Amino acid sequence: MQKLLLYASLSVILVQLCILHVHAEPTLPPVQYTAFCAKYPSDCKPRRARSGAGLEFREIQFANSVVNAQIAPSEQSKDGWDLYPSEGDCGDYAVSKRHLLLSLGGSSSQMLLAEVRIETPANTTSF
Template sequence: MQAEAMIRQAARMLATMYCVCTQPAHSTIETLEVVPPLSFALFCIQYPEECEEQPDRRITNFQSRGQRWRELNQINSTVNVAIVPKKQVASQLDHDWQIFPFDGNCSDYAVTKRHLLLRAGWPSSSLLLAEVIIRASGEHHFVLLAREGRSVFVLDNLSTIVIELNEALDKYVLVRTESDRAPRLWVRTLAAFLVARLGSRSQRAAFAGCALSRRRCLAAWGQAPTQSRPPQAINISK
């Protein structure tokens, strides 16, 4: 047991060094890279293939959008049922992310769903792990974001159905997500995920600098709070 504890401690030290040493010296408006979660670094040591860039291997035809929507919902519900939720105290003490454990916490659900979608041919750039804060409780939580076309969907172990990101922002504040450019990097916002759809440099600056309030973010983009929001109208957490 003592040897195992020493090995785990050494792995955590290596993961910490990885988190610090692989980050850039500065970040731009478009990227805003941040240190990834320590548990994610440990996960990449245990499952290195899950943290490599993977291309899109899906078949594309006129029926593909509906099929992918059903696929997201099927995988979300299947994993939610297959993994037994850990008790609150045990979940808080567990920093090891596992694929298909018998019981697990929110991060185990998220990485398992991502694993299944990668095996189904989805590209890594469309499957981003995300850390959020639950507005109602203030708790930190992990979900999986899946991009399909111009939409971004949220796969969550607390929800039986997949919902769009703009709807999920009523419940969550985004803290940091994987970068779509490199699976091992994390970003403070979804800027790197959505910047290709934004317009001028001034618009990008307004997007990157908008405040925590979703109402103010929408106002910066000329969106009325009562109108239907596009997926890119997101919150930014400092």
Template sequence: MKRLVAALFVLGSALPCLAAEQGMSKGAFLKESQNVLAPLQFVKFCMNYASECERSSPEARLPAHDVALAALQEVNASVNQAISPVKKSTNPLLARWTISPSSGDCNDYAITKRHLLLSKGWPASALRLAVVFAPAGGHLVLIARLQDGDYVLDNLVPEVRDWRGSSYQWVSMESGEDPRFWVSIAKQDQRDFAELGNR
């Protein structure tokens, strides 16, 4: 519990990202667990960008799988190239998540990718900001939920990858029911990793 609280608290700061293992594979979905408090900086983000935290219209639909993967690759690559990495203030009163800045931290990369995909008509329930924990500290990534599993868009990894291809500890993410609320992520089944390693 202390680790979870620590990871959620430090999200407002610019935290280093770890390069995760790469490799795409069809896989399972991250499992939602209990309701948790949203990160403080996310709450501030929703105050500054209210439309980004609304449920999608009923017309919002996922593209076909191959088209969706291509769009994820394009958005991940373009945003990673467009934003220059910079360490931002860790002061909760000064920290701010910004869409499409010229320079920013992992939070800015993740919300910009989500913003671009929402603008293409993707449903909010398929685009979830997620807190992960690594030896270097807390980190924010974007999870895209496709028909066959959850995929990670990360600012230090050029390829979009299956979530099980990451070495991160999964902490929490936006709820699929309502993007304003957050849920903890259930501990993954180690059999999933054994299966992935045998491929």
């Protein structure tokens, strides 16, 4: 449950991690996102922000609250991600929040999705 909520929150809330070394490489979107785009092509077209400043924090909080209230968490794997399912995994949360933020005037370049792998040394706790 914690893992599911963390991944869902990463799509709209800034998370700061204090770590010694970060190694980042260019990456492709998650495979499930590519399948999502085939199902919902209008959600994956490039969009510019409606205003020059982009989204305000209150809009991000609103999207987070609305989607979290509408989707019941489920860790059961299913084929593909959907917008606003009655229950879903972290991908369903992420694309639903992204969809709502786009409708509120956010730009697609502000809401890129990626999977994150955190490697921890042995004998440490992972979240």
